[in-house]
Structures are given as structure tokens and as C-alpha cells.
Amino acid sequence: MLTKLITRREALHVLGATGGLLALGGAGLATRELLNRPRFNHIPAKLHGANLKIGHLLREAIKAVPQDTRDIGTLIVGGGIAGLSAAWFLQKNGVTDFEVLELDREVGGNSASGKNEVSAYPWAAHYVPLPSPEAREVRALFEELGIITGYRDGLPVYNEYYLCADPHERLFDRGVWSESLVPNVGLTPDERAKLREFFTFTDSLKNKRGRDGRVIFNIPLEHSSVDPDWRRLDRVSFQDFLKERGWDVAPLQWYVDYCCRDDYGFRAEFVSAWAGLHYFASRSGEAANADAQTVLTWPEGNGWIAQKLRDKLEKHLRVNRLAYRIQNEGDFVLVDVIKADSGEVMRYRAKDVIYAGPRFTANHIVKDLPRLPSPEHAPWVVANVTVERVPVTEGAPLSWDNVSTYSPSLGYIVANHQDLTILRTAKVLTYYRPMDERDAKTEREEAQKRTLEEWREMVLADLERMHPGLHREVRAIDIWVWGHGMPSPGIDYVWNTEREKRFAPFGRVHFAHADQSGISVFEEAQFRGVEAARRVLKKRPPDRPA
Template sequence: MQRRHFLATAAASVLAGCHEVPRTLEGGFTGIDMARGHALRDLLATGTLPAPAVVRRAQIVIAGGGVAGLAAARSLRLAGVDDFALLELEDEAGGNSRGGQVNGIACPLGAHYLPVPGDDAREVQDLLEELGLRQRVAGRWQYDERHLCHSPQERLFFEGEWQEGLLPVQGVGVATLAQYRRFAERVQALGQAARFTMPMLKSVDSKRSIAPVQKALDAITVDEWLARENLDDPHLRWYLDYCCRDDYGAGTARVSAWAGIHYFASRHGFHAPGDAAPEEREGVLTWPEGNGWLTRRLAAPLQDGGQLRTACSVLRIAEGRHGVEVDAYNHATDSVERWQAQRCIVALPVMVAARVVQQPPAFLRAAARRLQWAPWL
């Protein structure tokens, strides 16, 4: 074929493709029942809730069946408390850590891995041992290799090429690499000056207070701290903004410097390109259905014991002289149920909790006010 004929044929093919009707991609929300949410919204908009059709009693009510609610239920069971009820809006507990299927193939609907816990996360280590994911072999702890993913790497399309990792390295200048190293040094120094741990509660001292350096970082944003440190490289700034949005839902202009440093210092630090990193740095536990593998095992004993109540939307939580009242809309029976309990564990998102808890405490009101300006609202 001559070059002229080849070019003409290719051009004709492109033009012909321009007239094809684009294929419509169908989509929607998965894992959440929007009809239930809308029905609840309309019900609350009336200002008057239906009278309870039935009154139930339990020693403790847990509002919310995500990881927090399931963890609370596990703690109660371990403490020998079985007289409780866990109320969950969806048909399956797990919240953002549920799993699903696409054409029969398991897939996550949200959280899809669990970092190998450090020494501070003893409770997580105990759970993994309970689930058979970790055991002591010849005096050393080992994780089940079937569920362990070593050094997973994400990829970034940058400057027209794919590169390993999310930190821009291809085509960047010497000054950028120098700022990467300087940021790594600052993270390491701050991690030595104060404790940055997961869970964060382990960061406090015996007086339940955090170190002065952490308080100072919490009083300013990541952007303000970077400016003070003369870390102004756009590639570094972009990456840190991405990390904050990924973990906290807001960028470096809104996230505190303490939280920004905690992102790295509580894990395995920040490693500039070319620097040595621990072999276990990125080890994670993962499954085809993501963390749904974990939540389903946490929920199983609650289903067997009758404590898990799905398809129940919490409408009102009110503290009284003799305990707590929790009103919930049972979508299966299309009626309101009232639960009377000695205590209620509120394991709901902040914005939901602030609306259903009657006379919410000051810290909950303050948190809700801050989140009203979050970018996803």
C-alpha cells in the first residue's frame, strides 16, 4: 500500500467514526438504598414523627452498623454483655467497608485494605489473631500469606508517561528532589519529637494531653506550616494536597498541620525517591471483597444472636432521667419502633449524629459546624 493511500484510508475511517452514535453508559449508586434515604428525609421534613408502633428494651443500643458500631458490639460481647441491639440502615452491616459482586465476582464497595497494624494497635492485632489472620510461629508473629499483599504500588501518569508511585519524579528538577528530602527529614524529626500513632488515642500522655509540638501543629493548616518551612515546590504541594483529600476529605488549605504530619508519621514516614524504606512499609491485608471480608465476620455472631437489626433508620436519640430513648424507622414493617435502654453508643457519621441526637453536646455541635463547609457537602 502506498503512503498516500494509507493516509487517505485512515482519515476516512476517523471521519466515519465521528458519525457513530456514542454508546450510553448506564450508572448509578451502589451499596446504598436511596429510596430509604429519601423516605426518611420526607418523613423528617414533616416535623412530626409517627407514634411508635412498638416499644422494645435492651441494656444498650448501638446506633450505626459501620466499622465503629461493629467494633463496639464486639467489645460488648468480649465483656460478657449480650443484651444489646445494633441498628443499621442498610440490609447489611459494614458501612463504608462493605463488599459486593459484579457479574458474580466479589469486589469492594469502599474500604478495600487494612494496613498491617503497628505495635500501638494491639486491639487490631487481637482481632486479626481472632480471625486467624495472624499467628505466632516459632516465637514470631506471622500473617496469613493468602491475605497479605506486599508493597502494593500505585501509578501516576505524569509528563506523558506512567511512573511507579504517586510522587512526581520523572522530569522534575534538582530543587524538587531536594524539597522531597527536606520534607522527609522534617517528618522524621517531628515523629521523634512527639508520638504520632494509630489509634490516635495512644498519642496522648497519662494526663490525656498531647505534646506541645502537636498542639502547635494543630493550630495551623498544612499550607501555613509548609510556608513556614519554605517548602513551596508545586509537585510536593500537589502530592500532599492529594494525600489530605484522600484521607480527610479536604485539602491542605483546610487540614491541620498535625493531621498532615500524622498521615506519614503514624505509618512508615515519608521516603523521598531513592531513599531506603522498610520492607514492610506498604504491607497490607486485602481481599477480593475488600474490608467486607472483615465486617461480615464481625457481623456474623450478631446475626446469630439476634442483636443485628438491619433496615432500621435512627430518627431520634434522647437522654432522659431513667436512660435513653432511641426511635428508629423499620423499613421492613413501615413503622416506628422505640428502643428504651440504659445507654446508647452513637456510631453514626457526625452530620447524621448532630441531627438525630436531641440536645447534642458542644463537641458534636462544633464538629458539625466545621463539617458544614467540607467540600463534599
């Protein structure tokens, strides 16, 4: 969902010698509501998702012979952030002979978004941390889009409207909402000490350098140290790493599992220790007008960026297009495509192809492509719940990010949190839940069986536990089920011996999806798209007008 950025100062303040707060007796507040849990059948609900028409058309297309062939310089397959970034970089460097194919009705991929009468809202990725100095192309893009408005004393100045407004986050634990997502209510002295140790350690890793002089945990990942003493942590689980150091007390275990599920879709047990530490130590972005832990966000989440890129690239975008067969042939790549809106089948003959879809899909589409291990992808459910208001609760006020220790979800963000009239308006709550209680394949199979009514019940019952009486305020619920959410950096994936092969071109097909890195965040997706575009540019000069 999102990367939580917590500074040492914040963590140590939360875990300070005040002894912690005591539960304020709110735990029984909802007993009557929960015993008589309301039904939600009267609440309008709608299921959204990928273009379901494609499956039927594809079965017919595979039998067909393309009647029309189009020659093109570069064809980009996939209109997520990686594909859009590749296109942006080609255009920026004078290339005009390219197209982007997108399966869905809109480009954006995991940065998809929607809108209703109350607010725009995200369907997945919804923020970007302040980019590090190494994320040069992210900063360049942000300058173009007006996100970075200038520099002061060498630090970027960010548009104030895009910096997440206060209050940022709160946690529901032991019957009380409190500031920060780190558990801080009713902790034992030992639990408090272990939390302090952990945050002091991870804080010490920020900008720490390996024996090669490079930052150990950097983003993009390619800029990270190759020091074997640190890379070996990719071969053990984050949970085992924590246990070895005695950092397995319940509040810390919950928080670390939350963070891993948040960015990777799985608990610490299934995430490598290197990736787990990267989550906490890799963010080094700074700003002249914001704290380092501030994030950039919009009502539509990262869909705002996707829409700006769409506007820049509009004449090159082809939506409702599925590439179902790709093969190298001599000095060209043949790409067979079905148009979902018409059922028409056509062929591109490209000098280069940038494949910006997940690697596991390339295994089925790119002819003779050597099979390489793919990262696991957990299914997710994302729901946008439109409410008249959120019932007032004990403790910290409604924040941008709202999480409960009692929930199997990651909580919800308030999509229109940035709205200057937020206190006077209805709200859209964007709810996130990775389905990770069992293995991903089983969870996907179960997700396919669930009805819209069952999804509605699951989401609203969970929110009702956080906010008794909320069901009376709900106008509508919109739901999107992602069969394959973001990739998970499992044990021995990020830095395994197959890494270089994952990024190597196959003939004239170049790969650009963030899942090959194992960590799916905006900066990594943009980096992979730009790197693929660089490889294409090295092979041929920019297009010149006749």
C-alpha cells in the same frame, strides 16, 4: 481513600542522584482519541447508594406514636466499623443483651462492598496498614479473623493472601507510568532536593517522642503525645507549614495534596499541619513476613472485615432500621425507630445507647444534645468499572493502585489484584474521587443534581485519558455517591478545646464515631467503638445466664 506508606529508603531511592527519568514522548499518544472522545451511552450503568426509601417514611414516622416498646441492655445505633467493633467487644466480654441498628441494607458503613461476576469490590475503604503495637484491639481482632496467624521474634506473622501483592502502585506523569506515587519524571535539581528534605524530615518523626515520653504522632490518636510544641501545629494549615520551610515546589505540592485528599477529602490548604504530618509519621506497624509499608487488602476492601464481624454478630444485627429520636429519660434512654422495610414504628427502652453515627447526625436525633463543631465532610464518587482488560501502556505495569497527575481523581485500584489468575481474567477498577473543587456544601448540592449519565461520562472520560481506548473494554459501570465521605481534620479541630466534650457521654448516650477524632481510618473507628463499649461495661457486669 488510603494512606500511602513510603519508607525513607524508597523515597530516597526514587529521588536519588540518577537525575530522574525523562518523558518518553508518550504525551501525544492519545491526541486523536481525546479530540474524538467517545460517548459512553452504550455502557450499562447503575447508581447505588443509601436507602432512599427512608426519607419518605421518616416524614410519616415523626408524626406517629410508637405502639411497641422493647427493653434492652445496650442499643448500638450505626453499623459501621465503630458500631460493629463496640458490639464485638461487648460480646467478647460476655454481654448478650444488645442490638445494632443499621440504616442500610447491609452493615459496614464506609466499609461497604459489592460483588459481580468478575470480583467482589469495595465501595469505600479498601485497605488497613499493618497495625501499630498500640492498636491492641485491632491485633486481637486480626488474630480472631486469621489475618495474624502467629508471632515470630515478637512480630506478627500475617496471612500471605491478605498482604498486598506486587506491584503495589504506579503514577502516570508526563506521558509515562512509573513505579511509586511520588513524582519522579523530569524533576529539576531543586525539586528533587526539596522532596528529599521533606521525606527525610517526615521519616525522622516516625516513633519520635515528645517531652512527655509519648510518641508524637500515634494511632489511635489518643496515644499521641500532648507536647504543646507539636500540638500547636493543629492550629495552622499544612500548606502554610510547608511554605514556611520552603517545601512548596510543584511536585511536592501535588503529592501532599494527593495524600490529604486521599485520607481527608481536602487539599493541604484545609488540613491542619498536625494532621498532615500524622499522615506521614504515624504508621509504625511491623511484621515478621512483610515490609513495614505493606498494607492488608481484599477484593471487597474493608468490607471483608465487616462481613466477618457480621457473621460473628448476626443475631444481634437489625438492618433497614433508622433511629430518628433519642432522649434520656431517668435511668433509661428512649429510642424511636422506623423499620424501612415495613414502615413500622417502634421504641426501645435501653439502659445505654452507643451512638456510632457521625456527630452531625446526632445533633438532629439526640434530644437536647449540646451542639459542638463537626468536621467537614467532602462528598465523594466511587465507581466500580468492570473491564475485559486494561490497554497496555508505556512504563510500569498495571498495579494495585494507579494514579494520574493529570486527573482530578485519586485514580483507581484493581479490586481483584489479589486474584492469583489476575493476568488471565477481566478486572474491576475501583475509581475514587473526592468532590473538593468548591466548598463541601456546594459540591453536595451539585452532586444531587447530576444524572447517572453525567456521572458515567465524568468517570469514564477521566479513565479514558489514562488509558486511551479503555471504553471499548468496559462491560459495565456501577456508581455510588457519598454525600458525606470521611471527616476532614481541619485547622484547629483535632486538638481543640472542645475535644474532651466530643467524647463525653450525654446522659446514658455514649459516642463512638471516628469523625469525633477528625481522622477516619479503620484503627481509629475500631478504637472509638471499643472505648464506648468499655464505658458501658464499667457501669454494669456482663450478662449471666439464668
